[in-house]
Amino acid sequence: MKNSPFIYGNTVSTTSFTNREVEIEKLRSNLLHGINTMIISPRRWGKSSLVEKVIAEINKKEKKTKTIIIDLFSTSSEQEFLELYAKEIIKASSSKWQEWVTSGKEFFKKLIPKINLGIDPTTDFSVSFDWRDLKKHSDEILNLAETIAKKKGIKFIICLDEFQNLSTFNQFENFEKKMRSVWQRQKLVTYCLYGSKRHMMNDIFNNPSKPFYRFGDIILLPKITKEKWVKFIVKSFADTSKIIHPKDAERISLYMKGHSWYVQQLAHYTWNLTQRKATLLEIEKALDELIQANTPLYQKEIENISNTQLNLLKAIANGESKFTSTYVMHEYNLGTPRNVSKNKTILINNDIIHQMGDIFEFLDPAFELWFKKQFYKQSYRITDSYLLREPEAVYKKNSGK
Ligand SMILES: Nc1ncnc2c1ncn2[C@@H]1O[C@H](COP(=O)(O)OP(=O)(O)OP(=O)(O)O)[C@@H](O)[C@H]1O
Ligand SMILES: [Mg+2]
Numbered sequence: 001m002k003n004s005p006f007i008y009g010n011t012v013s014t015t016s017f018t019n020r021e022v023e024i025e026k027l028r029s030n031l032l033h034g035i036n037t038m039i040i041s042p043r044r045w046g047k048s049s050l051v052e053k054v055i056a057e058i059n060k061k062e063k064k065t066k067t068i069i070i071d072l073f074s075t076s077s078e079q080e081f082l083e084l085y086a087k088e089i090i091k092a093s094s095s096k097w098q099e100w101v102t103s104g105k106e107f108f109k110k111l112i113p114k115i116n117l118g119i120d121p122t123t124d125f126s127v128s129f130d131w132r133d134l135k136k137h138s139d140e141i142l143n144l145a146e147t148i149a150k151k152k153g154i155k156f157i158i159c160l161d162e163f164q165n166l167s168t169f170n171q172f173e174n175f176e177k178k179m180r181s182v183w184q185r186q187k188l189v190t191y192c193l194y195g196s197k198r199h200m201m202n203d204i205f206n207n208p209s210k211p212f213y214r215f216g217d218i219i220l221l222p223k224i225t226k227e228k229w230v231k232f233i234v235k236s237f238a239d240t241s242k243i244i245h246p247k248d249a250e251r252i253s254l255y256m257k258g259h260s261w262y263v264q265q266l267a268h269y270t271w272n273l274t275q276r277k278a279t280l281l282e283i284e285k286a287l288d289e290l291i292q293a294n295t296p297l298y299q300k301e302i303e304n305i306s307n308t309q310l311n312l313l314k315a316i317a318n319g320e321s322k323f324t325s326t327y328v329m330h331e332y333n334l335g336t337p338r339n340v341s342k343n344k345t346i347l348i349n350n351d352i353i354h355q356m357g358d359i360f361e362f363l364d365p366a367f368e369l370w371f372k373k374q375f376y377k378q379s380y381r382i383t384d385s386y387l388l389r390e391p392e393a394v395y396k397k398n399s400g401k
Helices: 021-032 046-060 078-093 097-106 131-136 138-142 144-152 161-170 174-184 200-206 226-239 246-255 260-271 280-303 307-317 326-330 335-348 363-376 392-401
Strands: 038-041 066-069 114-117 123-127 155-161 189-195 219-220 353-356 359-362
Touching: 021 038, 021 046, 021 189, 021 219, 038 046, 038 200, 046 066, 046 155, 046 189, 046 335, 066 078, 078 097, 078 123, 078 131, 078 144, 078 155, 097 114, 097 123, 097 359, 123 335, 131 138, 138 144, 138 174, 144 189, 161 174, 161 200, 189 200, 189 246, 226 260, 226 359, 246 260, 246 280, 246 392, 280 363, 307 335, 307 359, 307 363, 335 353
Parallel strands: 038 189, 038 219, 066 155, 155 189
Antiparallel strands: 114 123, 353 359
C-alpha cells in the first residue's frame, strides 16, 4: 500500500509542500542579503514549514553560510536559552565535532564554557556556564555567531521558532533590550524570528516603544489559495494512483477555508477512505472523522472560556458583528459593552477568533463547524450555493467514468 501523500502534524518542507513561491523567494532573498525577517500568521498556516524549506535550499547552495533553526517552544529561562543558543552556534560552525570542543572554548573571553560530549557527540553534546557569569556576560553569547563568523570568514542565519516564548522569561524587558542592542550591530548574522502567538509577536515587533520595533521586515504569511490547493490535491491523488475531481478537491479546501493543517488532514482522511475515486461520500465521511478526532480538543477549548465569551462566540458563529447593538446584546446575553470589548480581546488574544475589517471569524475552521453543530444543530455538510455540486454529468465526464 502506498503512503499517504498528505502530511499534517509535522512541518512539511519537501514532499507535501505546495505553493509559497512568492514567500520563499522573499524570505530567501532577505536572509541572504542580511535583512532580519519576522514571520507572523495564525497557528498552523505554515510558518515553520516555510522557514525549513528556505533554509534547506540555502544549505544546498551556500556553503559559506551556516544556518541554525532553534525551536524555543519548551525553553523556559534565559539561562536555558543562552546555553541552547551557544550550543547550536558552536555545532553549526563546523562539521567536525572535534572542532566544537576547541573552537567552543577559543571564542569566549570572559565566559568559561563547560562542554559535555556523550558517546555520540552529534546527538549528545551540550554547553553550560556558571549562571552568575552568564548573567553578567550574556552579550558574549548573544554575539557568539558574529565572533565566530568574523574569525572563520563565514556567515550565519539564525532562525528562532516560537520566539514569543522568550517574553515569558523573568525580566524579559532587560534581556530584550540586550538582544536587540547586540544583534543590531552584527554584520554577518541575519535573524529570522517567528512564532504562532500572534498578539505576543505583534507586541514585540509592532510596538514603537519596544526594542524590537523595526528590527527588520515583517512577513504576514497568507493562506495558500484555493487554486493551489486544488492542483496539489488532484496531483497528490494522481501520484498515488487515485482520482479526485477538481471540484471535490475544491470542496476540501473550502470546507477547511484553506487552512494548511486542516486541508492536509481532510485530504488525508479522504484519500484514506478512497479505493480509487474520491466522491462526495468519501469527503463527507472524512469530514465526520476529522471532526470526531478533534472533538476532545474542541470540548476542552469550550471548557476554558467563560459564559459571556461563549455567548459572544455564538453571536459570531451566527454572523453577527454589531455586538453592542441592543438587539445582539440581549439576544445573546453578552453582558455589558465593557464585557463585550474585554471578551473580544480575550478571544482574539487566545487565537480563537480574528478580525478582518468589521467581520469576526473563527480562526479554526473545523472548530467552527463543530461549534455550529453543537450549539445550532447546524449540519456541517456544506449546502452553501457556492459549493453546490456540478451536475453529475459534468463530474462523470471529467473523471472519465
Ligand atoms: N506550503 C505548504 N504546503 C502544504 N501544506 C502545508 C504547507 N505549509 C504548512 N502545511 C501544512 O500545515 C501544517 C502546519 O504547518 P507548520 O507547522 O509549518 O505551521 P506553523 O504556522 O509553523 O504552525 P504553528 O503556528 O503551530 O507553529 C503542516 O503539518 C502541513 O500539514
Ligand atoms: Mg511552527
